[in-house]
Amino acid sequence: xxxxGPPGVGKFEYCxxxxxxxxxxxxxxxxxxxxxxxxxxxxRASEYGIDLESREGDRFLFIDxxxxxxxxSYEKGFTIENPANINEISIVIxxxxxxxxxxLRIVFDSLSPLFLHNPxxxxxxxxxxxxxxxxxxxxxxxxxxxxxxxxxxIVNTLIYLVDxxxxxxxxxxxxxxxxxxxxxxxxxxxxxxxxxxxxxDRGFEFLE
Numbered sequence: 001x002x003x004x005g006p007p008g009v010g011k012f013e014y015c016x017x018x019x020x021x022x023x024x025x026x027x028x029x030x031x032x033x034x035x036x037x038x039x040x041x042x043x044r045a046s047e048y049g050i051d052l053e054s055r056e057g058d059r060f061l062f063i064d065x066x067x068x069x070x071x072x073s074y075e076k077g078f079t080i081e082n083p084a085n086i087n088e089i090s091i092v093i094x095x096x097x098x099x100x101x102x103x104l105r106i107v108f109d110s111l112s113p114l115f116l117h118n119p120x121x122x123x124x125x126x127x128x129x130x131x132x133x134x135x136x137x138x139x140x141x142x143x144x145x146x147x148x149x150x151x152x153x154i155v156n157t158l159i160y161l162v163d164x165x166x167x168x169x170x171x172x173x174x175x176x177x178x179x180x181x182x183x184x185x186x187x188x189x190x191x192x193x194x195x196x197x198x199x200x201d202r203g204f205e206f207l208e
Contacts (some may be wrong), residue, residue, distance in 0.1 A: 011168060122191065177196055
């Protein structure tokens with residue numbers, strides 16, 4: 001699945017909500033982060049009442065594609081040292097999934113920074129290969145993508161390659177409102193209407 005929306009709309013908080021839900025059900029989750037360090041993610045999650053710190057281990061781990069940019073590495077999970085080497089990312093994902101029972105959930109937040117280091121053609125191939133591996137071996141993956149920074153053709157290609165497409169946007173009313181919808185889901189009938197949500201003390205919450 002692909003979640004698309006502008007920066008700051010709430011994609012990250014939505015991901016945290018899903019991770020918390022899955023872990024609460026006893027599922028296994030890998031969080032691939034390119035925009036925040038794992039420590040920052042755990043701190044933000046804690047502010048919303050979500051405990052990730054104590055859950056790291058057999059059922060939850062990070063793949064850190066961010067800390068290299070600040071000259072650090074993450075000791076508890078896996079660290080990507082060169083985001084321009086997408087083969088390295090594929091290898092590390094393989095190692096991480098090898099430590100967990102299948103099926104599992106993967107959150108990839110977000111794809112956008114990798115496009116700064118890799119040509120679109122290479123990213124499209126990486127995306128397609130990873131999707132195939134997820135379907136055949138892993139279980140489920142949710143990608144996030146920043147709106148307004150990618151060529152429309154690239155966005156359309158990514159949408160074509162996933163089974164479900166989710167959107168977030170800001171609505172310009174009397175005050176700025178956040179909206180969410182399921183655009184489509186292959187093989188399923190879904191409600192495609194826009195729903196209001198907010199980012200509050202508990203993170204992501206629908207208002208209707």
